[in-house]
Amino acid sequence: MTSTAHRPQLDSPSVTHIERLPARPGTTVDWPSWADSSVVAAFRQRGIAAPWAHQVTAASLAFDGTHVVLATGTGSGKSLGYQLPVLSRLLADPRATALYLAPAKALAADQLRAVAGLGLPDVRPATYDGDTAREERDWIRQHSRFVLTNPDMLHHGMLPGHERWASFLRRLAYVVIDECHAYRGVFGSHVAHVLRRLRRLAARYGGAPTFILASATSGDPAETASRLAGVPVTAVTEDASPRGALTFALWEPPLLPPAADDLPVVSRERRSALRETADLLTDAIVVGTRTLAFIRSRRGAEVVAAVTRRQLDEAVPGLGDRVAAYRAGYLKEDRREIERQLLAGELLGLASTNALELGVDLVGLDAVLICGYPGTRASLWQQAGRAGRAGEPALAVLVARDDPLDTYLVHHPSALFGRPVEATVLDPGNPYVLGPQLCCAASEAPLTAADLDLFGGDPARAAVHGLVEAGVLRKRPSGWYWTHTGRPDVDLRGTGGAPVSVVESATGRLLGTVDAASSHAMLHTGAVHLHQGVSFVVDDLDLDDAVALVHQEEPDWSTHARDVTDLSVVSVRSYVNAGPVGLFLGEVDVTNQVVSYQRRRIGSGEVIDTRPLDLPPRELRTVAVWFTVSPRALEAAGVEPPDLPGALHAAEHAAIGLLPLIATCDRWDVGGLSTANHTDTEAPTVFVYDGHPGGAGFAERAYETAAEWLRATRAAIAACGCESGCPSCVQSPKCGNGNNPLHKPGAVAVLDAVLAALPTAPATQPTTAPTH
Structure with a gap:
């Protein structure tokens, strides 16, 4: 990219920060003597x-x-x-x-x-x-x-x-x-x-x-x-390759015009990040900039590609043909053809999910648009690194979604630039992973005592003992044997069961699938389901057969599932006693049930009605981090008792939204619960838990960096310009209570009280700690 005319207007008021990374020369060495x-x-x-x-x-x-x-x-x-x-x-x-x-x-x-x-x-x-x-x-x-x-x-x-x-x-x-x-x-x-x-x-x-x-x-x-x-x-880790200069811009979509003359600015919503990305992609392609736009969802990639094609054809008829979408779910032949067209220069623009983030050799791109923070700094730099032609200057733009973490990052560039990327979080000792994997190993060849050292030592021995008691493994002098004739059914992706098929009732056509964990909220009877831009309404969800029957319909309302969550503390691994504040890490049992859904008018968001649902509860044993605050400390911080549930709820939402800042997770990987007086802790409490059986390592990371995590959470809430809470600070797209109650000022006061008492780094206490 040799001309600044190819770039989006970086003097736009939407640009909150520009980071310029200088070019770097490379260092070559001789081919090693051992090389063929x-x-x-x-x-x-x-x-x-x-x-x-x-x-x-x-x-x-x-x-x-x-x-x-x-x-x-x-x-x-x-x-x-x-x-x-x-x-x-x-x-x-x-x-x-x-x-x-x-x-x-x-x-x-x-x-x-x-x-x-x-x-x-x-x-x-x-x-x-x-x-x-x-x-x-x-x-x-x-x-x-x-x-x-x-x-x-x-x-x-x-x-x-x-x-x-x-x-x-x-x-x-x-x-x-x-x-x-x-x-x-x-x-x-x-x-x-x-x-x-x-x-x-x-x-x-x-x-x-x-x-x-x-x-x-x-x-x-x-x-x-x-x-x-x-x-x-x-x-x-010492990178000796050359790098062209990179201009990295942080972009916050503008506020939408007020719906009424008397509507205060602080209550207005921002323009969609998808639409903003489509406009930037259109502008780039019109001037010949070869651009890749990373979109977080499959549907979003399709939407950005469609909007861009339409806008390009309006400007230059036929130019829209040089833009495509790319995502998982395409046929192999289609994916390979899109990759070929991009490499050959036949395509000028691509709207892709992170399916193209990893390693595919894309050369000759001038710019990368990143629609929404991808969850980790590692992914952010991986995506931004796709831009750059053989040492030529390149451009990357992060377009913020209306989300607490995105809003925080575009106003706190130091959280992105000049600091190391995250350590990858994984936990091979997770019993919900270890047990099934030992079954797989035993089905391939009998397990021996030496094998158990390979699989983790004492945790593996404990898991095998439990598997023998459950009857799935049998002990023999030569080792432990798998007792069933078929292979163990183990899903590496940890999606929690077979996906639910979405089938059109009238034709029997398979539209797609939804993972089992999301099906209760997304495919309940009466839910509006979008597929390739077409609306369908769910007639029936058959959980036994993992099928949702739908019919095509374009209602003037959307659906939003409501759920209830109960959580009980099973055990405490470690804790920090900080006077009026306690910080804990341990195992919890979470019971969640989708109990109803709201129908809301499209456009106005008006609630039409709330309809009950009869779905079974789902149970999860996992790992959580939680903090408690004494009522006296909250009173001293200015949190009135009637405002306490909303203050804790708002703090919980924001904490979940900011967790990806310090752990390699997405907000959809974790869940939360807040209560003014929890049965097990006997105190006002906020829980954040891993959304996977046995945990995924995210709660541990949150516990280890609690002060940094909660400080960023507090800053994100306080910096938002809204009055009572919005998607950029304390509202959550996954809240089962419809984001009610929320008390934004109270959330800041709660976090102030926690941070005032909490040491910078947790000092682990004995695991015999009380739960409160």
């Missing part, structure tokens, strides 16, 4: 005269058999860092094999193109995933020496059928784990055990692979990679 000459020649033929220093450092460690993680920026050439040792080994040893794992199919397909494009003899790379034809799979098992797949396929296909992969596993020299920062929370915890199962079976056949992990820049990559792979890992 034909591999080096292939890279040189592709225009790589000499490698960057970090590529050779990581590659040499891996070639010597050291497990290594290469954690450098987007576009820094991490692929060469693992391709060089892997391909050199495959050519030096004609019997060796290698396995490549990526969190997304598009990334594996991209790597296949790159490796196959080197034209090396006898490597025979191949992708092995859900899109692979049955007739190809036998050939891959027997002949491919470099298999590219994903953790789901490894878990569901390769490991359960390990006898057919015996030759491949016996010769397995390297396992490459690309974009390893994507393995977080419950998903990351499951993948950690899938990798331990892989190591166990490879060893059974005589294999001992070296692990090479590639990651975006992240906090403590060596520790995270070691926890993921279960082996000691050395980190390479």
Whole structure:
């Protein structure tokens, strides 16, 4: 991008901050002496005269058999860092094999193109995933020496059928784990055990692979990679690649015009981030700027692409054809064609979900628009790094949604710039992950005492004991055996059951699916369901068969589920006694039930009526962080008793919204509860809990950084210009009580009282603490 005319108007009042990152020269080194000459020649033929220093450092460690993680920026050439040792080994040893794992199919397909494009003899790379034809799979098992797949396929296909992969596993020299920062929370915890199962079976056949992990820049990559792979890992973090100058703008959509002359500014809503992104994308494409817009939802990506196409065709007929949407759920052929068109320059703009965030080699982009904070600084920089043509200046724009965290960030740029990215959170010891994974391992081969050390030691031994008592494992002199004939049904993504199919009643057409955890709120009888911009109304939700029957209808109202939540404290792991304030971490039981829904008039938001629902309660044992405040401290802070429920509720909402600032989570990964007097704590209490069985590590991270987290929460509420609370501070899109009651000033006072008493860093107390 060589002309500033290509950029959105950065002098717009919507711009709250501009960060300019200077260009950085690169540092090259000689090709290592151990590298195969034909591999080096292939890279040189592709225009790589000499490698960057970090590529050779990581590659040499891996070639010597050291497990290594290469954690450098987007576009820094991490692929060469693992391709060089892997391909050199495959050519030096004609019997060796290698396995490549990526969190997304598009990334594996991209790597296949790159490796196959080197034209090396006898490597025979191949992708092995859900899109692979049955007739190809036998050939891959027997002949491919470099298999590219994903953790789901490894878990569901390769490991359960390990006898057919015996030759491949016996010769397995390297396992490459690309974009390893994507393995977080419950998903990351499951993948950690899938990798331990892989190591166990490879060893059974005589294999001992070296692990090479590639990651975006992240906090403590060596520790995270070691926890993921279960082996000691050395980190390479010094990025020696060149970088063009980057201009990074923070953009807050403007307030909408008042609906009435007497409406105060503080009560007005902001323009939609989706519409703002579509306008910026339109402006960029009109002047020839090749731009990628990242959108958080599938529906949002479709909306932005559609609006942009329409606006472009109005300006220049036919120009809309050079914009497309890209998201998961497309057919493989469609995804590959869109990727080809973008790489070839046939497309000038793309509205994509984060399906294109990871690793796919997109070159020649001038600008990136990020519609809504993607949840972590790691993802933010990963997305922004997609812009930049061969050292040319690039532009990234973060467009804030009407959300507490987004609002906070565009007014507190120091929270984004000049500070390290988050450490990836995962917990392989989660019993709701460990138990099912041990069942998977036992179904593949009987578990031995040595295996239990591999899977975590004492927690694994305790889990096996419980599985034996439950009758799913049986103890024999040679080990623990899986007692059932079928394989364990374990979902790596932790979605909580089979997805619910959305079926059109009149035609039997499958419209799509909704995850089980969201189905009660999104697909209850009477719910309005949107699919590709078309409205449907749910006629019936059959939970037994996991089917929702719908009919097409365009009502003038929307639906909003209402739920009730009960929470009881099971145990306390650790706590901080801060006088009038207590901070706790422990296990809780959460019972949630969707009990009714409101119909609200589209446009005005007027509540038409509230209708009851008869849905079963859902129970969850998980990990929570919570704080208590004495009534006397709240009274001293100026919180009147009638305002206390709304003050705590508002503080809870904002705290959930700001948690992604310090933990690698999304607000939809966690839940909360606030009460003026909880039965177990006997005090005013705010709970925030992981929304996954057994926890996902987010509550622990919140406990460890409570002062930082709650200080940012308090700042976000206080800085918002509204009078009584809005989506930018204390209102939540997922509130089951319809955001009522909320008391914004009271929330600030509650957090002031907590922060005044709370030490900067929690000092863990004995776990025999009381719950109040």
